[in-house]
Amino acid sequence: MILVNDQWLSRGEAKVDIEDRGYQFGDGVYEVIRVYNGKLFALDEHLQRLKRSLVAIRIKPPYPMEVLEKNLYQLVEHDQLTDGIVYLQVTRGQAPRGHGFPKAAQSVLTAYTKSIDRPLKEMTSGISAHLTADIRWLRCDIKSLNLLGNVLAKQEALEKGCQETIFHRDGMVTEGGSSNVFIVQNQQLVTHPSSHLILNGITRQQIIKLATVLGIPVVERAFSIDDLFAAEEVFVSSTVQEVSPVVTVDKVVIASGKPGPLTQQLQKQFETLINK
Ligand code: PMP
Incomplete structure (x- = not known):
């Protein structure tokens, strides 16, 4: 499943707008969180760092970290991931192209899992x-x-x-x-x-x-x-x-x-x- 803000979509359904600022400017931040034995490792630390990155570039997340935390647990459970990662990113959202922050854009959060082995x-x-x-x-x-x-x-x-x-x-x-x-x-x-x-x-x-x-x-x-x-x-x-x-x-x-x-x-x- 792919989490796009609060929607649960299949890989084919999840689309990026051509004017998403993450796509055009790299205007966003991300996290990679490990999953060991089905458990999100150091989740609090990752969410804290995500918050810090978001504040640093002045992006308001689409919803509070507590909601994100719940969604991430649900994502891992739904995908039945035992060992792998959650990739998560938040962009400033979609708006007609222009360098300055758009007034109306709503940030876009995406997250999905990937199964990987330990190195x-x-x-x-x-x-x-x-x-x-x-x-x-x-x-x-x-x-x-x-x-x-x-x-x-x-x-x-x-x-x-x-x-x-x-x-x-x-x-x-x-x-x-x-x-x-x-x-x-x-x-x-x-x-x-x-x-x-x-x-x-x-x-x-x-x-x-x-x-x-x-x-x-x-x-x-x-x-x-x-x-x-x-x-x-x-x-x-x-x-x-x-x-x-x-x-x-x-x-x-x-x-x-x-x-x-x-x-x-x-x-x-x-x-x-x-x-x-
Ligand atoms: N520095 C850079 C440039 C990185 O990309 C990463 C991996 N995200 C790290 C350090 C290590 O960070 P972490 O231990 O949180 O994965």
Whole structure:
């Protein structure tokens, strides 16, 4: 089923207007929420971030978050989804094309489910990453539909035979193409602070909490490309990639070239969290 505002439609019935501002301007925001064992994972955190993104770009959602929450539960139940994701977006709605906010437009919310597997292979073997200049805008904290910078960077990585992009701004690592980046340096976990330069990932937030529980010190500060290459361990985190070790960056082997011990500890702890 596809949820369009408060309507339940089939895939064929759900249509996007040619003047939907999400379609023409990327004028909207989104969330990707994991479903494990039929349960929406970290739903409150995702809805909070959605609210924040909506406020940041001044879109009023079509209905309150409590109604959305109920609808999302219904969506997962209806689709009988056990393991996968819910993709959800809100655009500023349909109006004759023009850059300024339309007075009359009503925001449009769409949500649907997709069944996907956990990234078990990536988690055990590790992934390769490609370093690229972060040429995106300066509000990466908003989970905006404008993903062209990420799309181009990811494609560049894929064409280099890598699975993920690692962005840097003037030599300082910001985040991944669709993930956050962590390194282990002097047995401490280091990751870019939550700022306008990165998306504050829900998985990132969970990992910081888990590390604290495990007694692994966490430092939120920007680190350099040199720090990345010299790291004891590197991993990326996201809703889809979970905790994926990075074993090479542009063909340069990171440390032993295998998932590191702290990364594995965090993976284990994360696993406990999702099985709760
Ligand atoms: N940064 C970017 C640019 C992303 O696209 C994502 C994935 N949505 C993340 C970080 C990780 O966020 P999360 O852990 O909430 O999936």
